[in-house]
Amino acid sequence: MGFLIGVACVSLLVWGWLLLGQGMFWRTDVRLPPRAAPARWPSVAIVVPARDEADVLPVSLGSLLAQDYPGEAEIVLVDDGSTDGTGALALRMAAEQPGLPLTVLSPGDPAPGWTGKLWALRHGIAHARASREPEFLLLTDADIAHEPDSLRELVAAATSARLDLVSQMARLRVANLWERLLVPAFVYFFAQLYPFRRVNRAASRTAAAAGGCVLLRTEAAVRAGIPDRIRQAVIDDVSLARAVKRHGGRIWLGLAERVDSVRPYPALGGLWRMVSRSAYAQLRHSPALLAGTVAGLTLVYLVPPAALLAGLALGRPALAWPGGLAWLLMAGTYLPMLRYYRQSAALAPLLPLTALLYLLMTVDSAVQHYRGRGAAWKGRTYARPSEAAATGEPGPPPAPGSASSEVTGG
Incomplete structure (x- = not known):
């Protein structure tokens, strides 16, 4: 019994440290920094990698075409081997909806050593730079919808605070039971791993981004060798932020107010695949790190309720009270994220x-x-990166505009 009491007390101490010493990860007030309209609005290329996204494109691409941006901007959608008519749908939308000019590229299957998304980004960025060398790149997923002033606000934040990378964690869809149970916790755990306040400190080594919405200064991308240097990264957003910060870039990450994911997860299976495809890659495919993660999650999240219930059942207050207090701290730190997602506080316990x-x-x-x-996604499986690819040496540049079609709206 003494051992169990000791474990419960350790769990409580860990929660005390998480509450006060992990960058206030549980707070949800990290939003776009103070911003003002620049004297001159810089040019922007919006690069959208898309693979079989016809179901969500009418909302997401429609929101990009409708961006109210005072400067020069264009959209480059890279059709990454879609079989559902994603590229053709994008062209029809651009023809029917006046708005920002749109280019659709079809670069073919990724070269060896590249993930599909980064191969698509490589071609999209190369095409944008070949045509007009934009000052900023907005890298946004095909399931992300932006309010009409989203690009304007992102650029204003980057120019006002002299940031090289501005990323917003899009508000994910929360509509059914499984989404309510798992989605707010997904963002909560991400913030626990990469506390936003720590990410945003220039002196901190912590770096992360949310891949659904990343505004990146082109000069910083070139300096960091993006995307070639991270070409095999499954968790590409964190790798991108690390590369930019490592090469002297100033980065910022926070929660979104006007950027939303429109991808539905109607059943547990979809959410399960979203997490499991990259979870072991996050642990660098290390059995030791996996064992440590299982032990850590058990100590931090499973011991408190087990200790409380066992202590009450056995009449051992010395076991029940540290477990109950740790569980209370856990639920309390989760409440702000539930409020951000407009969910019931009853989900916290x-x-x-x-x-x-x-x-x-x-x-x-x-x-x-x-x-x-490996990391499987939409018919592709990515093996563990080879030692050769880990050197970060870029390969030959793509041929910009190969197999492309262009439609200009507005």
Whole structure:
């Protein structure tokens, strides 16, 4: 019994440290920094990698075409081997909806050593730079919808604060039971790993971004060798931010107010695949890190309710009170994220259950890796990066505009 009490007390101490010493990760007030309209609005190329996104494109691409941006801007959508008519749909939308000019590229399958998304970004960035060398690149996923002033606000924040990278964690869709249970916790865990305030300090080594919405200064991208230097990264957003910060760039990450993901996850399976495809890559495919993660999640999230319930059942207050207090701290730090997602506070005590599901997803990610399935997404499987690719040496540049079609709206 003494051992169990000790474990419960350690869990409580960990939660005390998380509350006060982990960059205030639980706060949700990190929004776009103070900003003012620049004297001259810089040029921007919006690069959208898309693979089989016809279902969500009418909302997401429609929101980009409708951007109210005072400067010069264009959209480059890179059709990454879609089989559902994504590229053709994008062209029809641009022809029917006046707005920003749109180019659709079809670069073909990724070269060896590249993930599909980064291969698409490489061609989109190369095309934009070849045509007019934009001052900024907005890298945004095909399932992300932007309010009409989103680009204007992002650029104003970057120019006002002299930032090289501005990234917003898009508000993910929360409509059904599984989304309510898992989605706010996904962002909560991400912020726990990469506290936004720590990311945003220039002196801090912590770096991260949210890949759905990244405004990147072109000069910083060139200096950091983006995307060639991170071409095999499965968790490309964090790798991108690390590369930019490592090469002297100033980065900022926060929660979005006017940027939303429109991708639905109607069942647990979709959310499970979203997490498991990259969880083991986050652990650098290390069995030791996997074991440490399982132990850590168990100590931090599963021990508190187990200690409380066991202490009450056995009549051992010395076991119950540290478990109960740790569970209370856990739920309290989760409440701000639930409020941000406009969800009931009644979900806060269920965080241990959610953490258990994420633990199982992480283990499943490792199992799939060792079965040779690696990080699988939309018909592609990415193996562990080779030692040669890890050197970060860029390959030959793509041929800009190969197999492209262009439609200009407005």
